[in-house]
Amino acid sequence: MELEAAKMIGAGLAAIALAGAGVGIGIIFGHYLSGAMRNPSAAQKQFPNLLLGFALAEATGLFGLVVALIILFAF
Amino acid sequence: MAINPMHQFNIYRIGPEIKLGEVDISFTNSSLFMVISSLAILILFNLGTKKNYLIPNKIQLLAELSYGFISKMISDTAGSKAKPYFAFIFSLFMFVLFCNMIGMIPYSFTVTSHIIVTFVLAAFIFIGVTIIGFIKHGVGYLKLFVPSGVPLVLMPLIVIIEIISYLSRPVSLSVRLFANMLAGHTMMKVFGGFVISLGIVGGWLPLSFSVALTGLEILVAFLQAYVFAILTCIYLNDALNLHH
Numbered sequence: 001m002e003l004e005a006a007k008m009i010g011a012g013l014a015a016i017a018l019a020g021a022g023v024g025i026g027i028i029f030g031h032y033l034s035g036a037m038r039n040p041s042a043a044q045k046q047f048p049n050l051l052l053g054f055a056l057a058e059a060t061g062l063f064g065l066v067v068a069l070i071i072l073f074a075f
Numbered sequence: 076m077a078i079n080p081m082h083q084f085n086i087y088r089i090g091p092e093i094k095l096g097e098v099d100i101s102f103t104n105s106s107l108f109m110v111i112s113s114l115a116i117l118i119l120f121n122l123g124t125k126k127n128y129l130i131p132n133k134i135q136l137l138a139e140l141s142y143g144f145i146s147k148m149i150s151d152t153a154g155s156k157a158k159p160y161f162a163f164i165f166s167l168f169m170f171v172l173f174c175n176m177i178g179m180i181p182y183s184f185t186v187t188s189h190i191i192v193t194f195v196l197a198a199f200i201f202i203g204v205t206i207i208g209f210i211k212h213g214v215g216y217l218k219l220f221v222p223s224g225v226p227l228v229l230m231p232l233i234v235i236i237e238i239i240s241y242l243s244r245p246v247s248l249s250v251r252l253f254a255n256m257l258a259g260h261t262m263m264k265v266f267g268g269f270v271i272s273l274g275i276v277g278g279w280l281p282l283s284f285s286v287a288l289t290g291l292e293i294l295v296a297f298l299q300a301y302v303f304a305i306l307t308c309i310y311l312n313d314a315l316n317l318h319h
Contacts, residue, residue: 052305055255055298062254069257 010071017064024057080264084188084257105192108184112173116166141169145304152305153312160311167196168304175256175296179289187299188256190249197249200307208314219313248306255299259292 032050036043088101123138131139145165149157157164171187178185186192208216220237221230266288269281 051298052302055295055302056251058295059251059255059299059302062258063250065258066250066254 007071007075011068014064014068014071017067018061021058021061021064024060025054028053028057080261080268083184083260083264086189104184105186105189108174108177108186112170112177112186115173115177116169141165148301148305149308152308154316156315157308157311164304164307164311167200167307168300171196171252171303172297172300175300176293178256178260179293179296185256185260187252188260190253193249193253194245196303197245200248200310201245204307204310204314207311208317211315212317216314216317218317223318244310248303252299252303255295259288259295263288263292 028050032043032046035046086103086105088103089107090102092099093101119134120138123134126135128135142165145168146161149161149164153160174186174192177183178188208219212218220234220241222233222237225233263285266281266285270278270285273281
């Protein structure tokens with residue numbers, strides 16, 4: 001296979017990392033909502049933790065983007 | 076016409092070329108925007124704290140709010156021992172926040188979308204926290220790598236994993252901020268390109284999408300600055316309040 005084509009395929013495959021980020025963000029918001037429905041008075045206090053978890057989960061998917069960029073541009 | 080979405084991250088020299096030996100230390104657009112955001116912070120907080128009204132005006136309210144926000148964050152995550160490091164974490168948060176936010180202005184430059192900037196910040200934090208840990212606890216700081224209550228059989232494996240996770244801190248801290256900024260700005264440019272290429276007929280859909288994306292990016296710009304600061308607090312917490 002041509003190196004150029006293999007690079008493109010590899011960069012595309014690296015985007016699969018976003019599937020994990022999607023699952024993670026869904027779990028975080030879903031569990032926050034179910035927790036908030038059960039105990040609405042405790043929900044406000046956990047909101048910063050929700051945002052922190054969201055940012056951490058989203059960043060994990062973006063590591064895949066970094067891998068794709070390294071494959072495309074660094075080699 | 077197709078504009079390269081990576082074009083916005085170009086670094087070019089402003090003014091004369093300055094060389095220190097082999098190293099190029101010329102003034103670039105990146106340094107210009109660092110100076111702009113530092114000046115913006117200085118002006119904001121000087122105006123906000125110059126006259127202390129009993130009933131604060133808008134700028135003073137902003138300064139007091141951000142002070143209270145960071146102060147609460149530090150005491151929640153790192154305890155009262157981290158109080159002396161307030162100034163460092165506050166300026167770190169403000170610098171990252173202003174770099175991210177000024178990058179959201181069209182045609183400006185996002186300083187934090189370059190890995191070298193975020194990596195230097197993260198490496199500085201990592202080295203500083205390690206030095207603080209060794210000063211506070213001496214050789215006992217190495218206990219950080221030996222969690223209590225682990226079966227002796229698993230111990231060698233756990234210690235290796237702990238050391239790797241400790242050493243990967245600066246990498247993950249810097250890549251998180253850099254990748255978020257890079258991906259966000261690239262995505263906005265790509266959707267902006269769709270608006271142009273679809274023209275007046277179909278351009279409305281990506282246009283509305285990019286408006287929503289701008290809102291999301293402003294949220295992400297704030298969140299990533301917050302995450303950067305809170306993770307610094309968590310690392311500092313490990314160094315100050317060593318659990319046995």
